[in-house]
Amino acid sequence: xxxxxxxxxxxxxxxxxxxxxxxxxxxxxxxxxxxxxxxxxxxxxxxxxxxxxxxxxxxxxxxxxxxxxxxxxxxxxxxxxxxxxxxxxxxxxxxxxxxxxxxxxx
Numbered sequence: 001x002x003x004x005x006x007x008x009x010x011x012x013x014x015x016x017x018x019x020x021x022x023x024x025x026x027x028x029x030x031x032x033x034x035x036x037x038x039x040x041x042x043x044x045x046x047x048x049x050x051x052x053x054x055x056x057x058x059x060x061x062x063x064x065x066x067x068x069x070x071x072x073x074x075x076x077x078x079x080x081x082x083x084x085x086x087x088x089x090x091x092x093x094x095x096x097x098x099x100x101x102x103x104x105x106x
Contacts (some may be wrong), residue, residue: 009038011079016045030055034063040079047097050086 013033015025025044025075033039034057042063047104056078068075068086076083 010036011038012041012043012077013039014043014045016047018047026053032039041077043075045089047093050090050095052089 017025033042040070042055050069054066055063058064071086074083074085
């Protein structure tokens with residue numbers, strides 16, 4: 001029986017990082033993804049605190065990079081028409097209780 005949960009020509013790859021695979025997702029897997037002809041964007045989402053890394057292919061061997069740390073920002077994908085607010089992305093995610101800059105200034 002053939003698997004039906006595999007996409008063979010993805011345009012966008014989104015990874016939710018875990019402690020055990022984080023290094024591989026950021027390096028080895030990203031390198032492998034860049035060999036896929038249809039590949040355009042790579043999102044790495046940290047599930048412990050608000051931090052998203054967004055890579056967008058801008059040429060054969062070039063990518064732009066943007067990081068998101070703030071709840072009031074939104075992520076806009078470049079290869080398809082899609083935008084999501086950071087709070088929506090992290091909806092129902094229990095974040096680590098880490099002090100933020102705004103918490104420290106109070």
